[in-house]
Amino acid sequence: MTDLLLLSALGLMLSLFLGLLRVLLGPGAGDRMLAIQLIGTAGVGMLLLLNVLLNQPALLDVALILALLAAVAAAAFTGQQQTHHD
Amino acid sequence: MINVLSAILILVGVFFYLAGSIGLLRLPDLYSRLHALTKADNLGLGLLIAGMALHSQDLLIMLKLLLIWLAVLAASATSAHLIARQARRQETGP
Amino acid sequence: MNPTSLLVFDALLLLSIVGLAWASLATTDARRCVILFMAFGLVLAVAWGRLLAPDVALAEAAIGAGLSGALLLAAAHGQPRPLPPESTNAPRNHGAAGVGVVLRWAVTLLCTALAGTLAWALLQVFSSTPHDMLPGAISENLAASGVSNPVTAVLLNFRAYDTLLELAVLLSAVLGIFALGQANPGYQPAGPVFDGLVRWLVPVLILTAGYLLWVGAHAPGGAFQAGAMLAAAGVVLRLAGRSRIGLPDGFVLRIVMAAGVGVFLLVGLALLLLGRPFLGYPPAWAGALILLIETAAMLSIAATLVLAFLGGQPQSTGVKAAADRQCEGISRC
Numbered sequence: 001m002t003d004l005l006l007l008s009a010l011g012l013m014l015s016l017f018l019g020l021l022r023v024l025l026g027p028g029a030g031d032r033m034l035a036i037q038l039i040g041t042a043g044v045g046m047l048l049l050l051n052v053l054l055n056q057p058a059l060l061d062v063a064l065i066l067a068l069l070a071a072v073a074a075a076a077f078t079g080q081q082q083t084h085h086d
Numbered sequence: 087m088i089n090v091l092s093a094i095l096i097l098v099g100v101f102f103y104l105a106g107s108i109g110l111l112r113l114p115d116l117y118s119r120l121h122a123l124t125k126a127d128n129l130g131l132g133l134l135i136a137g138m139a140l141h142s143q144d145l146l147i148m149l150k151l152l153l154i155w156l157a158v159l160a161a162s163a164t165s166a167h168l169i170a171r172q173a174r175r176q177e178t179g180p
Numbered sequence: 181m182n183p184t185s186l187l188v189f190d191a192l193l194l195l196s197i198v199g200l201a202w203a204s205l206a207t208t209d210a211r212r213c214v215i216l217f218m219a220f221g222l223v224l225a226v227a228w229g230r231l232l233a234p235d236v237a238l239a240e241a242a243i244g245a246g247l248s249g250a251l252l253l254a255a256a257h258g259q260p261r262p263l264p265p266e267s268t269n270a271p272r273n274h275g276a277a278g279v280g281v282v283l284r285w286a287v288t289l290l291c292t293a294l295a296g297t298l299a300w301a302l303l304q305v306f307s308s309t310p311h312d313m314l315p316g317a318i319s320e321n322l323a324a325s326g327v328s329n330p331v332t333a334v335l336l337n338f339r340a341y342d343t344l345l346e347l348a349v350l351l352s353a354v355l356g357i358f359a360l361g362q363a364n365p366g367y368q369p370a371g372p373v374f375d376g377l378v379r380w381l382v383p384v385l386i387l388t389a390g391y392l393l394w395v396g397a398h399a400p401g402g403a404f405q406a407g408a409m410l411a412a413a414g415v416v417l418r419l420a421g422r423s424r425i426g427l428p429d430g431f432v433l434r435i436v437m438a439a440g441v442g443v444f445l446l447v448g449l450a451l452l453l454l455g456r457p458f459l460g461y462p463p464a465w466a467g468a469l470i471l472l473i474e475t476a477a478m479l480s481i482a483a484t485l486v487l488a489f490l491g492g493q494p495q496s497t498g499v500k501a502a503a504d505r506q507c508e509g510i511s512r513c
Contacts, residue, residue: 001141004093006185008134011100013192015126016223018107020196022119023219024203030116030173032215034123036222037165038110040245041127041158042103043222045134047237048151050229052141058234058400060150061392062225062241065405067157068385069246069412071377073218074165075419076250078172080368157384164377171371 002053009049016042033077040070092140099133106130116173120166127162131155193230196223210256218249234400235331238392242408243485250415251489254364326466327397335402336470340459344448347440347477354437354484363490369421378420385413393478397467403474407481414486427486427494437487440480444473 106126204216221244396402
């Protein structure tokens, strides 16, 4: 089972690399942001696998935090600032 | 038996991840790439989490995994919406 | 576990970290740099997890991957776009170009020398016999420290003085932020999708902050991570265009800002008055005192991070509430 989990972690790492390619290539900032989304989700997946592989239960909490904060970056990227001080 | 099912779920989950990432690279347009991304997020992570939940066989861990999946679902859906809206706004002009 | 596969995993992780670091330094566009840096933080959080350092991974995920991305993006918003390379007025005559080349080579040599020195120092550490004293000393005294998580014991008990000074550094940072003047203008009110996310995300973030604060006594967690989650709740509310983001105003805000250092100092001085050394907790009360200090530190850290995102002194909500009542129902305000 651990071999399978390690293989899956390698698969997710490959997915992360493909996402990195899109971050580096992506013609627009929107392409880069959605690649960040993919990297974040791949990171969550990898942390879940490492949680079992390395027997570190706290990595589940790290994955939870990454998942909760995933939307903050996209919101900061697309937020429209008001044009005057309120 | 549980191990076999869990292994299958995890492998299919990783397959969806890779499919989504390849789609991210090969599709021509921002909007179509968003489609590919959400497949990786929802299906890939969901199946991975289902496999991990079966593997762990502990109720508290299963609940935490479920919470992680729901959070990623909501966050990725919202992010996709925000990114697409921003791109549309930039296309049609301020 | 197959050691080769683990090695491949580690090598790919390392490659992505170094590659991202290089790419984010080599890019000229501010926004692209920030986005690459966010990816760097995400991969770094996974790396900390791989290195069996979950406390640091928690902090990296909360601050490095989440908050600093939002902070830097908000800062990069106001930056002017870089001109395409052909249109710049960069000096192209030989004299200026020569100086540029010499400077670049000097910096490269200095950085290489620094990296070489660090590598040599690391080799010295790895080749000498490992010191077994520190982990042994920690595990011996863990029972008397009041917590069972060794990281929290070191941060809040054995080396409490260092943490006190760190909190003082955060306080001086927030005073510097106040010196910048007024806060950035707020954000447009969010559409229904983001607003719906915020409605349940903020309570969950607050709950997670409380959970991390509590669990820090016996598992990875603690005040810094909990404070970062609370700050994320405030930042998300700000991004959704809300006027009330959980920051108190006026006098209470200043109390909260100083609470971390203040409570720490009060506890230390009270213990001095009782005849014990400064910050020398009696073992029976250590757990409770640590929780008290961590709660105050969490509020301070959260306020500091939210103020950093605001970029200056916030307006008092009295003025804001009046302006909001005026703006209700008007689409652009």
